[in-house]
Amino acid sequence: MDLVSTLFNEYRALVSLLLSLMVLVVVMTIWWDKVSFWWLNMWYAFPLIGKESRLAKDYETQVKIYDKDWLNTEVALCTDFAAHYEKVNKDEELFSKSQDYLGKVTENGRNNLHILGWILIAALVFVEAMGFSYVLSGFTIPGASEKLQQQGAVGIAFIISVLLVGLTHFTGHELHANSLIKKAKVWWKNAKNRDKATPELAPNTRINLDKTFDDDDEPQYKQVINRISTNAEVKPRYFITTITAIAIIVIAVLATYVRGQVLEKMHIDEVMIKTSGEMYQTQDPYAEAPPAFLVAEAKSADDKAGGDIWEREQKGGWGTFIFLAFLFVLLQIFGILIGFKTGFAGKHSKDARKEIGNFKSEREFKTHYSRLKQQVARVAQKRLTNLQQRMNQKAEINCQDPKVLQVLEACGDRSFLMYMEDLGNAENRYDQSVRLREHQTLASHQAMKNTPAAAEKAAVAKVVDDVVTESPEQMEARLKAELIADAAAKQAAEAAAQIETPEQAEQRIRQELLAEMAPPPKVAETEEQMRDRLRKELLGELS
Template sequence: MLYPVAAWSLVSVLFAAVVMMLLWQKIKWWWHNTWYSMPLIGKIASLSKDVNEANEPGWLKGERTLCRDFKKFIRIQDEYDFNEKITYLTKAGDLGRKKTPSWIWLLTIAMVFVEAMGFAYVLAGFTVPGASENTQQYGALGIAFLISVILVAFTHLSGHELFKSSQIANARREWVDHKKIHSLGTGAVALAKPQNIDDAQPAYSQLANRVGTHPSYKITAATVIFVVIVAVFASYVRGTVLEQQLLLETTGKTNAPMLSISANGDGLDLSIKNDATTLPAADVAEQGKAEMKAEQEGANNQRHGGWGTFVVLAFVFIFLQILGVIFGFRWDFAGRESPPHIAPLAMAVIQPMPMFASITKKSLMPLKLN
């Protein structure tokens, strides 16, 4: 019984280790700021007490220590290169956009996985027929994982495709409004090229040079088809299992042995005896009809409630996929070369600097610097 617990504990530890490896720089940055800002025992509290002068004139040791510690998280970038990237993002319509936050990924995966578990457990009974309950549970987890990965990937790519296509559609609309005087695109402009190469072109041409000239909805169409197929077949399988369960319950009640009712001096005796006096046939028939009607009404109520629940779950499933598409539309970039360059740019240059300035200001105030 401890084997599954040990196995899942090992998997959880490995998963946590992988997450920490992928986010190690962010974890280090978070812990550095947390340790600096702790009251009483934090680094700022200790540095504010160090009023000794450093070797450099006009600097205190606390200042030098503060700058040296934060220098590890700052990468100096050439101003021209920085401005070229900002120009590229501006002309591609990506300025101000960000990568999808990690918590959005975790939230989306968790919601889709929980929803997928509901029908994956039903599918496991047909995928591995005759397997034990424990094996079916593992099969359900595997099926839910596969469906979740496919759905999350498809919905995110679909949202990104819709955003990119909307940018191209807006550019084409402006191009048409300007009577198509200029070409929509004058050629792809890579990040390695000077970004002022198409300054004389209209804004829609600059965007088309970096995003594209033709919108595409292939991934969106594939996503819609896949989501509809999963929703319909999941509801169908759930309904089939429900009908089978109701049939077994009804058949079991119909085939149950009928006990004869006997009478003696004490009252009613439900045991079967040779001298038992049976009810009249008409009463038995009426009693059977009443019981059958009650069983049918109960089965119909369960059937209607079950199918109603499946319809609601199908709508919830579709809404979760729409939410994944919205997340993909809200974050990430449309430019061909925006994603690989904006990540280090935003994380290494834009994000640490305001934080560094804020902490520096708070740390220097108690030192009474000039």
């Protein structure tokens, strides 16, 4: 505190300037969009050195934007203001997407920790850390002065506070993410018990805030897993939690031990001071020495009183230290709970929460951003109109090119909203082409994945259908046709080399008649038996 007072007294102006700059930086960071838009408008409006004055000098350079003729200076102005227009170009669909994303990841109703909450937690941890950092500084900076030990205590407390606040907050986030994983696994196991064809518990990494409706037909557990970061086994992780628990226990135990040692040291110092005082205490040489038993009794009484006092101090001190350690651990648990109840585990939940803001309905959301869009468009159109007027004035004096004059005369057909509409149409066409390409790629992959299995399944089904539906007569006809074709080919080859004699013809006819008169087999023939029989009959006919 002495250091802070000295800084304020001796460097009051410098400290005030630094604090003012810090406040200004914080304000500009929070309201940066409004500040940057205000500065852009002012920078265009500056006379002589403003951007509008400089752009007005170039009224001849033409460009073609989205199949329309524009002047390069007009495009430059519209591009500068388009960045701010896009930030407020939001409709109710974005509000619905954000609500849908938070609802599917079961984080609707959650918020990030407010800046006041951060300040409160940091202050509590800093005050708690100061209680034992001053004790630690005596051993960290041995032999240092009281002032230097105080400065060291502040530094140690700051380091401990930063570490503990960060660890406890991230531990809360980790536990919250683990709770979502456990919830999804319970839902998945319940669905798996009901239906054996349950999809695998694997995330779809394509899901984001713009594609949040793509998994509407998937189970709820899959929707949660699609939106959080998990390991390959989709199991809870306790890495940060373990580190935080070890850090809290080590700090609490060591701080309590060091406090106890300091208490022992203080007692030893008091005993030494008392003993030294008794040794150098001067007595009256003329006084009569008290009896020895009275001196012994007095010394025993003093020792007993001193021992009782030290025992009470020791018990009270250790009780206080244990209570402070318990309070320290309780404070860290409080920080973990705050981290568990605030923040988001979803990969895009923070952005979704930011888009929703404090709006309670889509109508309120749309009304707010419609007003902001009109404000930006009105300012941008004003700057564009002023620029076009300046270029017309300069061209009437300095330009004789009829094409340039014609483009300048048609400046009323070019507006900021027209530029934004063409830009939006181009972006929509690009998004549609990207989605079409993604759909085609996904369909081709699915077809490649399913084609071999489908072909194999169809072939097997065809064989099964043929075996099941083919009757013995059809089988015989099919095999006979195959054998006749083979025999015809052989007969054609033999016909050129040999002519049938009358004896051979008589023998062949006799065999055919005997075969026709033979009774049919009583046992159903197999395909191989039928093939052999028909082969013999045909050979007989051909011979």
